Amino acid sequence: MDVLRSRTSRDVLSLGLLSGAFILFTGAVGMVAAFHEREVVDRFISLGQLMLLTAPFVTAYFAAGRLREQGESAPRMLVAGVAVGLLTALPSVILLLFNSDEYRFLLFMTLRLAPLVAASVIAWGRLRAGAEMQTAIGIWLLVAVLVGIVTYSFALIFEVKGDLRSVFVNIDRDWVEVVTFDNRKDLMRGIGALGLVSIVSGLGGSILYLLPTVPRRALIYGLGVTALIGAFGETARLILQENVDRDTLREIFRRDTLRQNAALALFVISTAAGFFWALFGSQARERFSNLDYGPRRAVNTVGFVLFVLLMLMLPWLIGRTLSDVAVTIGIFVLMGLGLNIAIGLAGLLDLGYVTNYAVGAYILAVLTSIGPLGLFKGTFTFWTVIPIALLAAMFAGFIFAVPVLRMRGDYLAIATLGFGEIIGKLAISDWLKPLIGGAQGVQAIPKPIFLGTELKNPEQLYYIVLAASLVTLFVSIRLNNSRTGRQWMAIREDEDVATAMGIDTARAKLLAFTLSAATGGVAGAIFAAKVGTVFPNSFTVFISINVLSLIIVGGIASNPGIVVGAIVLIGMPELLREFSEFRFLLYGALLILMMIKRPQGLIPSKIVTHEAQSGVKPALAAAE
C-alpha cells in the first residue's frame, strides 16, 4: 500500500490512466476506427494503430521526466514505462470485455455493484474525516440512490437494447478490430496483443528518455518526420507527383501510402539529419547570432526573398488538388487577419464574423450572377464588384457595430453571436427569398476574368487570395504601428483608462469593426467566386468559430501565427479527410487546452509574450 501512496507512483498512476482515458475516448467517439482507414506505412501500421502506440509512448516519456525530477533511478523509470503501458491498455481492455458476448455479465455486475461501492467509499471517507455515524449513513443512502439511478438505468438500456453498440455507436466491430490488432475472433489474444503493444511502447518511451541527448533528439526527429509524412502520404504524393516521374513515385508509394522500404529510408535519412542538427544546430545558430548586423540582415533578406518566391511558385509545386486547399486556407487567412483587427488589436471579441463573410459573398453573387437571381446578368465583373463587396461589408460592419459600442467583453461576444445567427436565419427565410434565393441560394456566379483569361482553376485563384492576403497583412501591420493601433491597444488593455486618456473609444472601436468587416467581405466574395454558388448553409456560426480558433491557436495578434493557425486548423482537416469529421472536436479541445496551457498561442506576438511574461496575474478577486 505504501508504494501506491508515494508521489512517484501517484504521478505514474494518474498519467497512465490519463493516457488510457485518451485511448478509450478516441475509440468511443470513433476516431481510432476512422483513422485506421488511413495507412501510415503500407501493410505495417495505420494511423489509428499509431495513435494507440503513441499515447503510452509519449506518456511514458513524460512520466520518466517526472521521475527524474523526483530523483528516481533508471530501472524505476523503466518499470514506470511498463506501468504506463499497462494502465493505458486497462480501460480499453475492460470495455472490450464488457462488449464481448461471454463477459457481458461483467458489465451488468459492475453497473449493479457500482452504487454500493461508490456510496461505501464516499461514506467511509467522511467517517474517517470525522463525520458522525448518522451523517455517514445519510450520505451513503444519498450516493447509493443517485449513482444507482444512473447505473441501473444504463443496465436497463443495455438489457433492452442488447449490446453497447446500440447506444455507443462507435464501439463496433471496427473498433474491436483495431484495438485488438486484428484479433477480433479470439478476444483473449486480442487483449494480450493490446497489452503487449502498449507495454512495449511504454517501455520504448521511457528508454527513449534515458538515451543521451543527441541520439534522443535524432530519434524523436526521425520518428516524428516519418510519422508525419506517412500520415499525410496523400499530400506528399500529390506534391511529388508534380516533380518526380511515375516510376520513382511507384517505388515510394503504393497508392497513397508510403511503402515499407521508403518509410525505412525516410526514417534513416531524417534520423541522420536530426543527428547532425542535434550535434551542430546550436553551433550554427550561435554563429548566426554572432554575425554583424549587415550580414545577418542579408541572410534574413535572402530568406525572405526565397519565401516570397516559394509563395509565388506554390501552385506549380503542389498541383491542382492542393492548390484548391491552399485557396481555402488563404480565404481563412484573410478572415483571420481581418478578425484579428477586432479581437487581437482592439480586444473586441466578435463572434458574428460570419456576417461580413455572408454579406461579401451575397453581394458578389447577386451582382455578378448570370442566373435568374443576378441583378445585372454579367455586366458587373468580379473586379468591379470586389470593391463594392468590400464597401458593403464595411457598411454592414458599421451598422452592426453602432448598437454594440457600449457593450463590453462577454456581452459584446454574445450580442455579435446573435447578429451572426440573425443573418443566418434571414438568409434562409422566405422573406428574402426573391432577392437571395432562400435555401436554394444564388447560382451561376461567373469566375473572375483577368486580362482575357478566365481564372477558373484553383492555381489561378490562388493569386487573388495571395494578393488580398498580402494587402491585408500590409494594412494590418501598418495599422498596428499607427496612432489608431496604439489607441486600440489602449482600449484592449483598459477601456476606462483609454477614455480617460482622451481616446475617442467609440470612433476607434467603430474603425476596428469596420476594417475587420472589410476583409471578411473580400474573403466572402472570393469564396463565392471560387465555389460559383452561394448557399445559406455555408454561413453558419461554424465559420466564426473556425476563424476564432485559428486566431487563438496561432497566437492572438500575431500575423505569422494566423497563417500557421490556418494551415493547421483548416489545412489539416482538408488534407486528412478522416479527420474532417472530428475537426470541431479538435477545435474545442484545442481552444480549452490553449487557454489553460498557452493562452498566447503557438506563435505568440511579441507584445502578448511580453505581457504574459511580465507576470501580471490578477488575483482571484480581480474578476469582480
Added chain:
Amino acid sequence: MFKWKTDEFSWVDFTIDVLRVLIVLGVVVGAWNTLSSGRITLAQWVNLFAAGLSQGSIYALIALGYTLVYGILLMINFAHGEVFMAGAFSTVFLAEAFNRTGFLNDQPLLAIPLMIMFAGLVSMTVAILLERVAYRPLRGSPRLVPLITAIGASFFLQYTFRGLYGSGFKAYPQVKILQGAISLGGINIPIVQIFVFFSALALMLCLYWLVERTRIGKAMRAVSENKEVARLMGIDIDFVIMFTFGVGGFLAGSAGVINGVFRPQGVNFFMGFIPGIKAFTAAVLGGIGNIPGAMLGGLFLGVIEAIGPNLVLAGLGIPGANQLKDVIAFTMLVLVLIFRPQGILGERLSEKKA
C-alpha cells in the same frame, strides 16, 4: 432613457435613440395591422400564449443554470446549452427502453420522474466535469479567457456526444396520458403543455427552496456576494462552485426531458446550441445573476417568441413569419443588451461587471 440634458451631443446615443424609435414604431404598426385585420381569433391568441408559456418554462429551467453560474463566477458558461443536450440526448435511450418494456405508458408518473432524475444526473456529471477540467484552472484570468474556453467546451461536448451516440436524429416516444387537450371555456389547451409548465414550475420551486432555505444555499449566496469573505467564514469555495455547476446542470438535464416530452422530435448533438443562446437571452432579460429574474425572463421570452412573429412580423407583411421565430429571440437578446443590460429585475451592475 432619453437623455434630454446631455452636456454634449453624442451621436452614438442619437443612433441608439433612433433605433429605439424605429423599433417601437415597427412593433406598434405591426401589431395594429394584425389586430385590426382580425386574422387571428382570441382563442388562437390564448393557444399561442399557452404554448409560449410552456416553451418559456423550459427556457427558464436552462436559464437558471446560466444565472447561477454567473451569480457566483461572473462568467458566461457558454457550454450550458450542451449540458442540456447531454441530458436530453442520453435519456432518449432510457425513454426508448422504458417504452419497449411498457413501463413508460403503464406507470408514466413514475417513469417520467425517473427519466428526469437520470437526465439531471447525467447533465450534472457533465457540468461538474466541465467546471473541474476546463474552468477551474482559469479562475481569476482575464474575462475573455473563460469565455473562449467555454466556446471551445461547447464544441467539444457537441462533437463528443456526436461521436458517442451518432449523428442521426432521435425522438422521444409518445406518452399516452399526455396526449389530448383540456377544454377550458371553449379553449383547448394540450395536456402536455400544462404538464410541462407545472413540472418546470415544481423544479424551480425546489431550486428556490434550495437557495433560500438550506445551508448550502446560504453558502452559495455568500460566495456570490464575496468569495474572500465567504472563505474566511469557513466556506469551501471550490465545493460551492462545483455544487452550483451541478445544480445548474441538473436543471438543464431535467429541462432536456421536459423538452423531449413537449417536442419529441429533433434530438441530436446540436440540439443544445439554439436553446442555449435563447436561455442565455432569457437570463439576460430577467437580469443575469438573479434567480427569479431568470424564471421570469424565460417565460417572457417564450411568450414573445410565440406571439411576436404572428403579431408584429406578419402585421408588417413579412411572409413566412414563423420561420423568423429565432430572429425575434436573438433580436430580443441584442435589444436587451443595448437598452437594458441589467434586465427586468436585475440591479444595475457596475460597468465592469456588465
